[in-house]
Amino acid sequence: MANTAAPANTGAGPDPVVRLDGVSREYGKAADTFAAVSDLSLDVPRGSFTTLLGPSGCGKTTTLRMIAGFVRPTRGRILLEGADATATPPEKRNIGMVFQSYALFPHMTLRDNVAFGLRARRLPKAEVAQRVGEALELVGLAGLAARRPAELSGGQQQRVALARAVAIRPSVLLLDEPLSNLDARLRVQMRRELLRVQRETGVTTVLVTHDQDEALELSDHLVIMDGGRLVQQGAPRAVFPAPASRFVAEFLGYQNFLTVPGHGPVAVRPEHARLLTDGEPAGEDGVLLDAEVRAVTYQGSRCLVEVAVAGAGTDANGAAAPATLHCLHPGDDLRPGTRVRVALPHRHLVALADEAEAR
Numbered sequence: 001m002a003n004t005a006a007p008a009n010t011g012a013g014p015d016p017v018v019r020l021d022g023v024s025r026e027y028g029k030a031a032d033t034f035a036a037v038s039d040l041s042l043d044v045p046r047g048s049f050t051t052l053l054g055p056s057g058c059g060k061t062t063t064l065r066m067i068a069g070f071v072r073p074t075r076g077r078i079l080l081e082g083a084d085a086t087a088t089p090p091e092k093r094n095i096g097m098v099f100q101s102y103a104l105f106p107h108m109t110l111r112d113n114v115a116f117g118l119r120a121r122r123l124p125k126a127e128v129a130q131r132v133g134e135a136l137e138l139v140g141l142a143g144l145a146a147r148r149p150a151e152l153s154g155g156q157q158q159r160v161a162l163a164r165a166v167a168i169r170p171s172v173l174l175l176d177e178p179l180s181n182l183d184a185r186l187r188v189q190m191r192r193e194l195l196r197v198q199r200e201t202g203v204t205t206v207l208v209t210h211d212q213d214e215a216l217e218l219s220d221h222l223v224i225m226d227g228g229r230l231v232q233q234g235a236p237r238a239v240f241p242a243p244a245s246r247f248v249a250e251f252l253g254y255q256n257f258l259t260v261p262g263h264g265p266v267a268v269r270p271e272h273a274r275l276l277t278d279g280e281p282a283g284e285d286g287v288l289l290d291a292e293v294r295a296v297t298y299q300g301s302r303c304l305v306e307v308a309v310a311g312a313g314t315d316a317n318g319a320a321a322p323a324t325l326h327c328l329h330p331g332d333d334l335r336p337g338t339r340v341r342v343a344l345p346h347r348h349l350v351a352l353a354d355e356a357e358a359r
C-alpha cells in the first residue's frame, strides 16, 4: 500500500529566493469579500524550478503577480532574497517575467526588445550588446536579431520573451502559462527548451500552469493549489505517487476511487487496474474484485474499459453502491456484460485520509 503521508517537504531551504509568509489577497468590500489567495506560506528554493499547479481560478496567477509586485497582498509578507519586499514596486524588484501573450514590443527588433530592460537599468552600451548577444544565443535566435516580432512564429516569439527576461539576470524568473498559446507539438518542444535554459542559467524559476504533464516534467518543486490555498507540495516524484487528498489525486489523473475491504477509501490509476478474464492468474499480490464490463473504448494499442464493482462505492447518501472503475486493457477481447476480475496491486493503492475522515 502506498504511503499517503507524503514527506513533509515544505520547500524550506536555508536560503529561499522568495518566501511567502501567510499571504492572502482578498477582493470586494465588507461582507462581500472573496479570497483569491488564503494564508499562503511558501518558500521557493534557490536555483529551483518551482511550479504552481492547479485548476482555473485556484489563485496561481494572483500569487505570481504578488511575487512580481503587480498585486499587493491584503495580509502577510513577501520576502525576496531575505528582505521584506511586500511594499516594493515591481520595477524595484529584480524579476524577469514571461507571459502567455509574449508581450513583445512590435515596433522594435528582437535585439532592441531584449536590450530594453538592460537599457532601463542604464548598463554601459558594450555590456548591453554583449548580454543581448548571449541571451539570443541561449535561445537559438542569434541569427534573427534584426527581425521584428511579426516576422517570427509563436514559438520564436516566446523564445525572445524568455531571452528578454533572463538577460537582466533576474533573481527570480516568473513564467505565467508561457506555453499555452502554442500548439501541442511545439508546447512539448518548448518545455525542453525552457528546462535547458533554466539549467544553463541556474535562474530560480516559478512557473504557473494548469497542465499536470508540464508541471511533472519541468519542476523540481511542485506546489498544488485549490481554492486559494496550498494543498500539497514537494518533489514531483514524491507527490505523484502519494496524493494527500482526493482533490490532488483527481487532479493528477487518478480516475478510480473505491472502498476496498481491509483498506478503506483508496485511489488507483487506470494503468494499475488489471483486468483478468477466465482463470487468468493475478500475478502480483493485491486485491481481487469481481466486476462486470460496462463500456469499452477502443484506443488503438489498448482499450479503456469501464467496469462496475458491486458494493465498492457509495451513493449520495453514503450507502454502499457499485463503484465504476476505468482500466487500461491491452486486448480488444472484452464487451459490455463480460464478467471479469480486477486486480489492484497493493503497492499501487493510495489510501485517501480525507475520504476516511469524511465517513
Ligand SMILES: Nc1ncnc2c1ncn2[C@@H]1O[C@H](COP(=O)(O)OP(=O)(O)OP(=O)(O)O)[C@@H](O)[C@H]1O
Pocket (backbone or CB within 6 Å): 027, 028, 035, 036, 054, 055, 056, 057, 058, 059, 060, 061, 062, 063, 210
Ligand atoms: N482583480 C480581481 N478582482 C476580483 N477578483 C479577482 C481579481 N483577480 C482575480 N480574481 C479572482 O480570484 C480567483 C483567482 O484568480 P487567479 O487568476 O489567481 O486564478 P488562476 O488559478 O490563475 O486561474 P487561471 O488559470 O484561470 O488564470 C478567481 O476566482 C478570480 O476570478
